[in-house]
Amino acid sequence: MTRSIAVHSYKGGTGKSTITANVAVALALKGRRVGVMDMDLEGPGLHVFFDIDPSDLRFTLNDVLAGVAPPEAACVRMSEKMNLNGGELYYSPASVRLSEIMRTLKTGYEVDMFENAIKRLQEKFGLHYLLIDTHPGIMHDTLLALGVCDHQIIVSRVDQQDIFGTGVLIEVSSSFEKPVHLVLNMIPPGVKESEVSKFARVIGAHFTTEMAGWLPWSEEVIGSLSRSVLTLKQPKHAISLRFRALAETIEGFA
Amino acid sequence: MALLVLAAMLMVEAVPRVSAVESFSLTTNPGRTLEGDPVGIGLTLSVTNAMYSVPTPYSFVWTVTDPSGASTTYTQNMVSTQPSWSLMAYYPTNFTGGALNHAGIYEISIAETLPSSKPATSGQFQIGLTSSISYQRTYPVSIIGAGYAAFENVTVNLTGGSSITSGFPTSKLADAGGKFSLTWYSPPNSSPGNYTVALTGSTTKSAADSQWFILYPTNVTIINSWTSKIIVQRTQTIEFRFNATYLSGIPVTSGTCVLNIIEPDGLTSHSVTALYDSVLATFRANYTTTLASTTGGWTWNIAADSLNDGSGNGGPLTPSSHNFNIQSASFSVNILSYGSVYSSGMTVPISADVVMPNGANFTQGTVTATITSSGRQVTAPLSLVYNASSGRWSGGYKVNPNDPSGTWLITVNANDAYGNSGQSGAPLNVNITGAPPASPPAWFMTWSFLLVVLVAAGIGVGILILRRKEVTHREVKLDVTAIKHQADQVKGDDFLQSIQAQLKKRAERMAAEHDAAEKEKP
Numbered sequence: 066m067t068r069s070i071a072v073h074s075y076k077g078g079t080g081k082s083t084i085t086a087n088v089a090v091a092l093a094l095k096g097r098r099v100g101v102m103d104m105d106l107e108g109p110g111l112h113v114f115f116d117i118d119p120s121d122l123r124f125t126l127n128d129v130l131a132g133v134a135p136p137e138a139a140c141v142r143m144s145e146k147m148n149l150n151g152g153e154l155y156y157s158p159a160s161v162r163l164s165e166i167m168r169t170l171k172t173g174y175e176v177d178m179f180e181n182a183i184k185r186l187q188e189k190f191g192l193h194y195l196l197i198d199t200h201p202g203i204m205h206d207t208l209l210a211l212g213v214c215d216h217q218i219i220v221s222r223v224d225q226q227d228i229f230g231t232g233v234l235i236e237v238s239s240s241f242e243k244p245v246h247l248v249l250n251m252i253p254p255g256v257k258e259s260e261v262s263k264f265a266r267v268i269g270a271h272f273t274t275e276m277a278g279w280l281p282w283s284e285e286v287i288g289s290l291s292r293s294v295l296t297l298k299q300p301k302h303a304i305s306l307r308f309r310a311l312a313e314t315i316e317g318f319a
Numbered sequence: 320m321a322l323l324v325l326a327a328m329l330m331v332e333a334v335p336r337v338s339a340v341e342s343f344s345l346t347t348n349p350g351r352t353l354e355g356d357p358v359g360i361g362l363t364l365s366v367t368n369a370m371y372s373v374p375t376p377y378s379f380v381w382t383v384t385d386p387s388g389a390s391t392t393y394t395q396n397m398v399s400t401q402p403s404w405s406l407m408a409y410y411p412t413n414f415t416g417g418a419l420n421h422a423g424i425y426e427i428s429i430a431e432t433l434p435s436s437k438p439a440t441s442g443q444f445q446i447g448l449t450s451s452i453s454y455q456r457t458y459p460v461s462i463i464g465a466g467y468a469a470f471e472n473v474t475v476n477l478t479g480g481s482s483i484t485s486g487f488p489t490s491k492l493a494d495a496g497g498k499f500s501l502t503w504y505s506p507p508n509s510s511p512g513n514y515t516v517a518l519t520g521s522t523t524k525s526a527a528d529s530q531w532f533i534l535y536p537t538n539v540t541i542i543n544s545w546t547s548k549i550i551v552q553r554t555q556t557i558e559f560r561f562n563a564t565y566l567s568g569i570p571v572t573s574g575t576c577v578l579n580i581i582e583p584d585g586l587t588s589h590s591v592t593a594l595y596d597s598v599l600a601t602f603r604a605n606y607t608t609t610l611a612s613t614t615g616g617w618t619w620n621i622a623a624d625s626l627n628d629g630s631g632n633g634g635p636l637t638p639s640s641h642n643f644n645i646q647s648a649s650f651s652v653n654i655l656s657y658g659s660v661y662s663s664g665m666t667v668p669i670s671a672d673v674v675m676p677n678g679a680n681f682t683q684g685t686v687t688a689t690i691t692s693s694g695r696q697v698t699a700p701l702s703l704v705y706n707a708s709s710g711r712w713s714g715g716y717k718v719n720p721n722d723p724s725g726t727w728l729i730t731v732n733a734n735d736a737y738g739n740s741g742q743s744g745a746p747l748n749v750n751i752t753g754a755p756p757a758s759p760p761a762w763f764m765t766w767s768f769l770l771v772v773l774v775a776a777g778i779g780v781g782i783l784i785l786r787r788k789e790v791t792h793r794e795v796k797l798d799v800t801a802i803k804h805q806a807d808q809v810k811g812d813d814f815l816q817s818i819q820a821q822l823k824k825r826a827e828r829m830a831a832e833h834d835a836a837e838k839e840k841p
């Protein structure tokens with residue numbers, strides 16, 4: 066059974082793409098077959114992590130959503146390029162051409178197209194997991210897409226600016242009756258694990274969400290300039306272990 | 320009468336001539352070819368005014384003298400029965416011992432030996448080492464020589480004016496048929512003008528076989544133009560890129576091109592210079608828009624002959640034009656205010672970062688803040704002032720005793736004289752001491768508050784405290800009520816209702832499909 070997991074946040078720059086890329090690789094390194102979709106159609110970013118220029122491809126996710134290309138045609142198999150020891154990673158990039166981005170934003174897309182793409186990729190590649198990176202914020206098309214996924218991960222910084230919107234987002238998206246998981250990212254140095262888990266418990270007490278994990282602020286992540294997937298490049302590094310732990314948690318999702 | 324005159328004329332014509340004064344002319348086709356050309360040169364002798372009234376034998380000796388001074392001949396006989404006719408000969412096919420083995424002028428002379436002995440006419444053709452005697456730079460120059468021994472080592476030298484051409488002299492073996500060939504790709508920056516190419520064999524031809532040709536600058540054609548953004552906001556920079564090729568198709572990798580950038584009125588123009596970027600392998604120029612740039616459809620143009628590669632090659636022959644659009648700037652406004660407990664007379668500080676689309680601070684214009692609480696205005700718009708050292712717009716609101724406690728919504732608006740603008744809102748939890756709580760009672764919870772309540776309840780939940788060297792303590796406050804209130808508003812909104820309706824329909828459809836699938840099973 067495949068699980069589709071949307072990675073979302075209220076604010077931009079919370080680390081959605083970083084987490085999506087790293088967790089996907091961590092799962093693939095465990096021998097899983099993983100799909101990754103860049104549904105951040107307004108500001109795609111995953112191609113940087115995977116070092117793919119979407120302009121080189123004949124089709125992108127934008128074409129799939131517009132119904133002009135089958136989902137598997139807009140999908141790049143990363144397994145060999147990344148050397149994933151038996152695991153598989155299929156990446157569906159979004160277009161980075163401004164004209165196409167504008168067109169997709171103008172016309173929007175049918176949620177059926179999106180759902181169809183999920184199903185088709187799951188069947189075609191026998192995926193265990195399909196991770197979906199999204200555009201931040203409470204927006205119609207994104208929320209609709211979230212509602213179609215089996216799980217939602219909401220990423221937030223522990224920052225007064227983020228936390229209010231994150232709360233609102235959790236409340237809104239839990240109305241879709243799909244499990245909502247919270248990941249806190251960029252926890253500043255010096256904050257104790259026990260404090261974070263207390264914080265998680267408080268959130269759990271007031272909102273219908275579970276804490277899926279938290280990640281410290283990492284010099285390594287910021288220093289990588291989003292140009293590599295640390296879980297692959299530095300598998301032994303502390304932050305990679307955190308990403309792997311998060312992948313384990315995701316494997317335990319009911 | 321008319322008949323009579325005609326008869327007289329015919330009689331004059333019929334009188335036989337004793338000695339004719341023929342006219343001769345010689346044409347050669349082609350007038351120039353390459354050494355070793357297997358087809359050779361066709362020579363045509365045209366004779367007019369020949370004797371013919373009684374069939375008259377004619378004989379000609381054709382002599383061709385090659386540039387080395389060696390001659391070969393060919394004799395041709397015929398009987399004239401008409402006043403004009405022509406004869407053809409092929410060089411070297413008809414000339415025993417003839418060959419196209421020397422570059423230079425081949426002289427042809429034709430002598431009549433019957434019916435009388437006299438020189439008839441002369442002419443010449445040219446044999447060269449290159450396919451043409453003029454080239455544009457970068458176009459391949461193919462050098463061909465013939466008449467060498469099989470596999471003879473041939474040295475080729477190429478000089479432009481008096482200077483040496485890089486890569487020359489060089490040598491290469493002739494083929495089994497004694498033919499030599501080599502192609503020279505003239506670089507785009509090779510000096511224009513006359514070039515001399517000379518071939519010297521190691522044994523057969525001791526004198527250099529040589530020829531000159533002219534090298535001209537070449538034309539440049541523009542291909543692949545690209546605009547970084549079709550739509551830019553004022554203050555952003557737009558980038559233009561294009562590639563150019565020489566006539567031969569080789570890419571242009573040096574030089575400059577002046578681009579004209581035309582405003583929506585079609586007249587006002589700006590210019591930027593595109594330079595070749597060797598890393599990106601493209602010509603590239605930037606244009607930075609300002610807060611005052613005219614909005615609407617702009618074009619950037621490559622005018623005819625605007626590109627110069629720095630070596631005298633230029634182009635394009637035809638101009639091209641590309642569109643982009645400038646829109647007014649939308650500022651990003653980030654409000655930096657924090658809730659607290661205020662008493663009447665205290666000032667609630669309000670500050671905001673206002674950033675232009677290019678990422679720089681917005682510094683000139685009007686920035687105002689409005690405060691509302693439960694939809695009611697707390698104060699008329701307040702002006703914020705830009706502070707250059709902090710890079711922020713700031714101001715403050717002095718609290719009145721009857722201001723409501725609870726969630727205030729601060730809205731900051733930024734505008735300028737050109738119609739650029741930005742807006743943002745942020746909630747602010749304000750507790751006015753001594754003031755009655757706004758209705759409905761918007762009691763808010765901070766982490767500290769939770770701590771007290773929950774610890775009292777024996778659950779033992781703490782607050783997230785960000786410690787920095789144990790000196791400062793900071794808390795992240797979670798205003799559960801405000802969050803739920805805001806979420807309820809979103810959930811009540813039409814757009815979320817429509818999402819939920821669509822999701823519900825989908826769930827029903829899936830359930831139906833599932834049932835149908837179940838029924839199919841035996």
Ligand SMILES: Nc1ncnc2c1ncn2[C@@H]1O[C@H](COP(=O)(O)OP(=O)(O)OP(=O)(O)O)[C@@H](O)[C@H]1O
Pocket residue numbers: 074076077078079080081082083084105108110200201250251252280281282283284286287288290291
């Ligand atoms: N744990 C971390 N520690 C330090 N930096 C981080 C961490 N996680 C992410 N970042 C950095 O934060 C920036 C934003 O991350 P990322 O692009 O993944 O966020 P995003 O949510 O996908 O953003 P957007 O909403 O713009 O798509 C990047 O520079 C990334 O390197």
Ligand SMILES: [Mg+2]
Pocket residue numbers: 081082083105108109110111198
């Ligand atoms: Mg992203």
